[in-house]
Amino acid sequence: MLKVDLQMIENERAKFLRHLAKAGRRVSHGREIIFDEVMRSHGHFTAEELVKECLQKKLKVSRPTVFRVLNDLLEAGIIRETAFGDKHRHFEHVYDEKPHHHAQCIRCHNFIEFPDRKEDKIYHQYLEKQGFKILGHEMHFYGICKDCQLKEV
Amino acid sequence: MLKVDLQMIENERAKFLRHLAKAGRRVSHGREIIFDEVMRSHGHFTAEELVKECLQKKLKVSRPTVFRVLNDLLEAGIIRETAFGDKHRHFEHVYDEKPHHHAQCIRCHNFIEFPDRKEDKIYHQYLEKQGFKILGHEMHFYGICKDCQLKEV
DNA sequence: TTAGCATATGAGATACTGTATCATTAAGAA
């Protein structure tokens, strides 16, 4: 499991370097630091969480650099942005290839992820019939998670 | 069609007035102006669009009032907030009772709405089995609409 | 190694959305 993750990280790093080279960008200190931080995170993260983490660990990167590198990583296809209804930018890793959806708890704001189902194709067919070219889709449930229900009492 | 809409608006207005009365709130100038503006909009709108519209038409309402009345309308169940991945607050009318999903064009930012399907229940069952209490859900497709594809050439 | 150039960076300013504060205004009951 750990071994697989290390392999994955190397694959992603190579992908990132290829993208930078192709675009005539440099492999700078900031890009390496932030790439490592992003790879260290699992599942979802927001730009703000990443900024705070970097400040807390006293990594030598500034707020604008975090955002700039996040955009690099988006361009390189290493992370993708997901749509949530708050004012933060949410991201997740792309390497987890399986399409999936999210359920967010309105109390603790944690996520549950679950795999998508072939039934979603019904919507694809419908939209494509209308001439809409689909680039992605996401189901977003919201509610109260098991733990928070227990806390309610 | 127009007649139905007028009837709907009156129903919604009555609902709003009932809500205000029940909560001991007043039927103020600002609430009336903004209620009318909201009813004039079809489908989706954002808080910012509404603010800009009011300023443009030189309606006698300030930015904070727009937000305050939007919260009143939310409380009254006349509009609901929908989750999208940008930093704006998105709203839609509730009177369109049928649950539905959205597809947003990444070029023109317009929406296509489409009805939900009973197949979504598969996810409900899955989440409920995990102890997650569902309060709502929304499917969000993104892509390029027919018109924007034609413009691309 | 070094020089020279183009890119990356940080500090600070700025944009933008949404809220809080509070003195003033106005709705609605008596």
Next chain:
DNA sequence: TTCTTAATGATACAGTATCTCATATGCTAA
């Protein structure tokens, strides 16, 4: 019309994300 209380606007503020620009740094060529 008067009085009480809620609603409002002006203003300041909070928080996230971006822009600007002088400086620092990576990279290439010699």
